[in-house]
Amino acid sequence: MVNINKIEDNIYEVPIGYRPGMRVPGRIFVSEELRNMVEPGTVDQVANVATLPGIVKYSMAMPDAHLGYGFPIGGVAAFREEDGIISPGGVGFDINCGVRLLRSNLEYKSVQPLMNTLIDALFEAVPSGLGATGRLHATDQQLTESFLSGAKWAVEEGYGVEADLTHCEEDGHMKGADPSQVSVKARKRGRPQLGTLGSGNHFLEIQKVEEIFDDAIARKFGLFEGQITIMIHCGSRGAGHQICTDHLEVLSKAVRKYRIDIPDKQLACAPLGSPEAEHYFGAMVSAANYAWANRHIIGHWTREVFERYFPESQLGLIYDVAHNVAKIEEHNVDGQRMKLYVHRKGATRAFGQSRSEVPEAYRNVGQPVLIPGSMGTPSYVLCGNDRALELTFGSACHGAGRIMSRSQALKTFAGRDIKAALNKEGIVVKSNSPGMLAEEAPQVYKPSAAVVDVVHNLGIATKVAKLVPLGVSKG
Amino acid sequence: MKPFEYLEHTADVKFRAYGHSPEEMLSNAAAALFKSMVDPSSIQAKETWKVELEAPDLEQLAYNWLSEIVFLFETESAVFSTFTVRLKQNGSLKLEGEIVGERIDLKRHAFENEVKAVTLHEFEIKKNDVWCIQAVLDV
Numbered sequence: 309m310v311n312i313n314k315i316e317d318n319i320y321e322v323p324i325g326y327r328p329g330m331r332v333p334g335r336i337f338v339s340e341e342l343r344n345m346v347e348p349g350t351v352d353q354v355a356n357v358a359t360l361p362g363i364v365k366y367s368m369a370m371p372d373a374h375l376g377y378g379f380p381i382g383g384v385a386a387f388r389e390e391d392g393i394i395s396p397g398g399v400g401f402d403i404n405c406g407v408r409l410l411r412s413n414l415e416y417k418s419v420q421p422l423m424n425t426l427i428d429a430l431f432e433a434v435p436s437g438l439g440a441t442g443r444l445h446a447t448d449q450q451l452t453e454s455f456l457s458g459a460k461w462a463v464e465e466g467y468g469v470e471a472d473l474t475h476c477e478e479d480g481h482m483k484g485a486d487p488s489q490v491s492v493k494a495r496k497r498g499r500p501q502l503g504t505l506g507s508g509n510h511f512l513e514i515q516k517v518e519e520i521f522d523d524a525i526a527r528k529f530g531l532f533e534g535q536i537t538i539m540i541h542c543g544s545r546g547a548g549h550q551i552c553t554d555h556l557e558v559l560s561k562a563v564r565k566y567r568i569d570i571p572d573k574q575l576a577c578a579p580l581g582s583p584e585a586e587h588y589f590g591a592m593v594s595a596a597n598y599a600w601a602n603r604h605i606i607g608h609w610t611r612e613v614f615e616r617y618f619p620e621s622q623l624g625l626i627y628d629v630a631h632n633v634a635k636i637e638e639h640n641v642d643g644q645r646m647k648l649y650v651h652r653k654g655a656t657r658a659f660g661q662s663r664s665e666v667p668e669a670y671r672n673v674g675q676p677v678l679i680p681g682s683m684g685t686p687s688y689v690l691c692g693n694d695r696a697l698e699l700t701f702g703s704a705c706h707g708a709g710r711i712m713s714r715s716q717a718l719k720t721f722a723g724r725d726i727k728a729a730l731n732k733e734g735i736v737v738k739s740n741s742p743g744m745l746a747e748e749a750p751q752v753y754k755p756s757a758a759v760v761d762v763v764h765n766l767g768i769a770t771k772v773a774k775l776v777p778l779g780v781s782k783g
Numbered sequence: 784m785k786p787f788e789y790l791e792h793t794a795d796v797k798f799r800a801y802g803h804s805p806e807e808m809l810s811n812a813a814a815a816l817f818k819s820m821v822d823p824s825s826i827q828a829k830e831t832w833k834v835e836l837e838a839p840d841l842e843q844l845a846y847n848w849l850s851e852i853v854f855l856f857e858t859e860s861a862v863f864s865t866f867t868v869r870l871k872q873n874g875s876l877k878l879e880g881e882i883v884g885e886r887i888d889l890k891r892h893a894f895e896n897e898v899k900a901v902t903l904h905e906f907e908i909k910k911n912d913v914w915c916i917q918a919v920l921d922v
Contacts, residue, residue: 347793349793374793375792375793376794377902377905378902438897496858497858549921550854552900553850553853553901557843560903572903573903573905573906574904710793711793712793713791713792713794714794714796714895714922715791715796716791740894741894743893744895744896747895747896
């Protein structure tokens with residue numbers, strides 16, 4: 309990384325002047341080890357975001373940061389309500405891509421012998437992969453309801469239980485949805501896909517709690533060593549992708565209309581309060597709610613599969629986090645309380661005890677921060693700290709972060725070899741496409757432990773538990 | 784002139800497609816998008832889809848064209864191998880596209896990627912000796 313200054317351990321600054329037009333400096337939160345894995349293009353993208361109107365404090369990148377489009381992946385930036393903007397470049401196409409973690413009352417030794425059967429059954433129960441359509445066959449009315457009230461709608465339809473909602477970020481449904489801003493095309497893509505996992509890096513994983521780092525918080529989250537957990541990683545599917553595509557076109561025009569100078573066309577945006585900004589926000593929230601409904605339904609089907617093989621099983625929701633979203637939040641900036649539009653693109657909210665957004669059950673510790681590993685590597689549960697509010701507007705990393713391109717991965721690895729290697733480690737993998745397996749090989753990601761350590765050492769979030777994969781169902 | 788080439792990008796697919804005319808460039812860009820997902824030689828020419836688009840300029844039209852292909856791929860559950868483009872200037876720019884391919888059959892179509900969307904990141908069209916479009920796809 310060139311022209312960036314070390315401020316202290318794990319904090320590097322991209323100074324104003326790195327590129328013309330920067331309004332604030334950039335901050336990249338990486339260790340010495342991870343520093344060299346940050347591509348120059350990622351630093352450029354951090355600097356690009358710093359040029360956007362109304363940005364406060366810093367344009368930030370989490371330790372898993374890598375090259376994206378518009379914002380880097382792992383990018384966080386907040387914009388003042390008075391003179392700021394909203395940009396789909398800071399949210400991404402997969403709006404509210406996120407992670408849900410279920411805890412079970414089952415232990416490794418009773419579940420492991422049935423791992424192949426369970427993964428086969430989950431693969432069957434949760435449609436995944438290309439061209440997959442849901443078991444749901446949602447009507448137009450149901451689709452609208454999912455846009456409006458997300459997981460709350462899913463519970464009303466009989467998926468999951470009421471108590472799940474208080475264990476989701478935003479209670480599983482964000483305010484401000486405006487389905488009238490969702491195009492016919494987005495509805496056409498989204499309707500058949502409600503209740504599907506998708507492909508690429510999305511997965512459903514059976515895990516074991518391998519290590520507890522913080523006993524007291526682990527008890528609060530209901531985690532214990534040897535326990536079986538289930539992690540679901542997916543988002544708003546074609547609905548979100550099309551909503552972003554549609555509004556990108558509108559916001560590209562808005563940039564010219566409002567004479568906003570942007571260094572990358574993907575940073576197309578509109579001033580907060582303008583019709584274009586409000587329309588995008590209403591559509592984005594609709595997609596975010598769709599994603600919460602989607603993960604909720606998938607969580608319900610997962611419970612059904614476990615109940616089939618373990619009638620005594622109880623799968624409780626620990627938490628559900630969004631890692632591609634823009635939100636209205638209040639933060640202290642230079643001693644002033646400010647209403648900000650916080651964009652997190654490939655970053656997880658990590659609120660501590662002081663925030664009222666943290667569910668009642670976790671209020672005296674902080675919110676669970678769920679960090680999925682790559683296929684075959686550990687995932688982590690952390691607990692948000694108030695320190696994150698000072699450093700990152702209450703944000704942490706969202707995963708391991710890629711270091712190898714997909715094309716390079718395909719040249720280097722064969723899907724079948726990856727599957728064999730994982731099987732050798734005792735991990736059962738079921739996937740629709742061997743090619744896609746190769747490009748998600750564990751080696752294409754940064755070591756998740758190193759990424760999580762930065763977050764822990766900075767005090768953004770405290771490590772609580774390490775989860776290792778036992779079985780994975782992928783698209 | 785090669786029809787298209789892929790460039791390195793850590794998380795996504797980046798390509799440049801070329802053409803002696805804007806029409807040829809747009810047709811090659813569509814082929815590049817599709818080849819990033821599935822081997823074109825595995826696709827049989829069984830059905831034809833027609834596309835009509837309109838935009839104020841070539842760049843916007845190109846973005847809409849590529850996005851339309853993603854939309855058709857997903858909503859028609861189809862894969863495409865041949866793309867023919869005709870452009871008409873009549874105040875705004877109009878595109879008439881003909882896309883040939885077939886419905887997805889996972890037994891024959893081995894996917895390496897699924898393109899979610901076309902990004903505007905580093906999206907540009909240039910004309911030097913030949914026409915060139917660059918795009919990054921979210922996969």
